[in-house]
Amino acid sequence: MTPTQAQRPDPAAFESYMRASHRQVYGLALRLTGQSSDAEDLVQEAYIRAYRFFFRYDPGLPFTSWMYRILTNIHIDHNRRKSRIRASSLDNAGLDGETVWEVADESAGPDKLVLEGELDDALQLGLLSMCSEFRLAVVLADVEGMAYEEIAEIMQTSIGTVRSRIHRGRKQLRRYLDREYPGRFCEVNV
Amino acid sequence: MNCRGFRNKVAQYADQELSGREMLAMQHHCRCCEGCAAELRREQELKNMLASMKVPEPSFGFEDRLCAAINAEGQPRRESAWRPWRTAAVAAVAGAALVLGLLRSFDRPAPVAKSDFIDFGADQVVQGTQDPFGGGPVITVSSGNP
Structure with a gap:
């Protein structure tokens, strides 16, 4: 393939995939996060990432499975980031005598x-x-x-x-x- | 099959993820062991409860908000046409480096342990003594010219 042959993904095709799958994807997100607002944020982030990399989607495979994979990766990344932030705040908070401990109840x-x-x-x-x-x-x-x-x-x-x-x-x-x-x-x- | 083996595989059995022979062994054990049969029922009951959970609906207008967020992104990216070429080029360079390295390793003479030989010049004096502090022998090499 040469640069002139590169295909630009079709936004209309993506939108139809999204409309057909978003309820199912939201269902998984809600089961994973437990909160409606978190689930909607997660779904939105997943679709934006999917849209950016739509050229990597293989139409021969189910779109929902591809979305599940993207959503799962984002969810795992968020969890890792959260646990890192928590560990760092527990290690460092309070050393200056002013920092308030922010530990979830x-x-x-x-x-x-x-x-x-x-x-x-x-x-x-x-x-x-x-x-x-x-x-x-x-x-x-x-x-x-x-x-x-x-x-x-x-x-x-x-x-x-x-x-x-x-x-x-x-x-x-x-x-x-x-x-x-x-x-x-x-x-x-x- | 014993009870421990059964319980280790009860999830796979309930999910029908075992081979035919294993499924038969599990089935046979289940008929003979009331405790394991109860364990299987509990596993299946939990699976059924999870499968019958209601499908939640997103909030009103979520689909439209999602579309708006996507539209705000503009055009989707296109695959970089150089990407396959770049991958091929990296693979070719790595392969060439590997082959070159192998060829050079064949050409190189076998390393010689330096400790086996000591070269002395014709004008050097070699003197052997015993270490006065109880160590091993000491070899002193000095220039032959005073």
């Missing part, structure tokens, strides 16, 4: 504000209690119904790792439900 987090008693809410809280890699693997397998191979492709890891994350993730979720809702989900007890 886990017990008063938004998860406690969600109405309890509904099965969906209980499951969503359980998902949020898991570490992000386990949560992502469980959501892709059980909520999105994907095969291990597809999940490995999206998470850019091996099938063995996916297998282990799903196994351990479900165990964590069952323990959470058993601890927080004892007797409510009798079949889910560990």
Whole structure:
């Protein structure tokens, strides 16, 4: 290929893909973040990145899977950045005698504000209690119904790792439900 | 199959991600072991609950806001036409360097351990003594000219 042969991606095609897929992509984002506003921000960032690199999309593959992969990468990046910021503030805050410690109060987090008693809410809280890699693997397998191979492709890891994350993730979720809702989900007890 | 083996693979079994032979072994164990059968039921129950979670809807007008954000980006990028060429050029240079390095390593004479030989000039005096502090022998090399 020479420079004159380079194809410019079609914005109209991207828009039609986006309109067809955004609800599904938003669903995954909400399961991962637990907050509607965070999920919308995440989805928007993912679509903007997808638009910029639309020339890399292979139309022979499902657009939603490509979007899931982009969204997943952004979500993991955000989580890593957040954990770095938190570690640095814990190390450095307070040395000058004026800095205010900004440590999240886990017990008063938004998860406690969600109405309890509904099965969906209980499951969503359980998902949020898991570490992000386990949560992502469980959501892709059980909520999105994907095969291990597809999940490995999206998470850019091996099938063995996916297998282990799903196994351990479900165990964590069952323990959470058993601890927080004892007797409510009798079949889910560990 | 024992209970430990069953429980390690119960997630894969519920997801139908095992081979046919393993699926049969799991099925057979499940028939004989009530505890493992209950474990499988719990796994499937959790999977069903997760699969039946309601699909959440984004807030009103989200689709339009998304379109506006995309339109604000302007035209999507086009693939740099030089990219495949650049990749090929990098690969060619790396390959050439590797071949060159291999050829040079074949041409080079085998290294000689320096400690095996000591060259002395014809006008040098070599004197061997014993270290007075109890060490090994000391060889002193000095110029032959006074």
